[in-house]
Amino acid sequence: MSSARQYGFQTVDVIDDDLGISASGSAARPGFERLVAALCSGEVGAVFCLEVSRLARNGRDWHHVLEICGMVEARVVDHDGVYDPRLRND
DSSP: OHHHHHTTOSOOOOOOTTTTOOTTSOSOOHHHHHHHHHHHTTOOSEEEOSOHHHHSSSHHHHHHHHHHHHHHTOEEEETTEEEOTTSTTO
8 A cells, every 4th residue: 555655546456355255166256356346447557566476366267357447447557567558568
């Protein structure tokens, strides 16, 4: 959360609802669903990831998030840098 504030974000929503929920695909994942809904509504300027594998439990989910981020011009931020999913090499 502190890194989001360092980038100037005033409102930071930590999504940890899905911790401890199986990655089997059969369990509801309210945190992931809330993230996708917030992205689609344009409420999110950036997705900060500490551990992407904990956010999106499979490649399909992660690529879906990246595609939505690109459509709404949200950035993806991790410990290595800031990425713009609209850019092919980013």
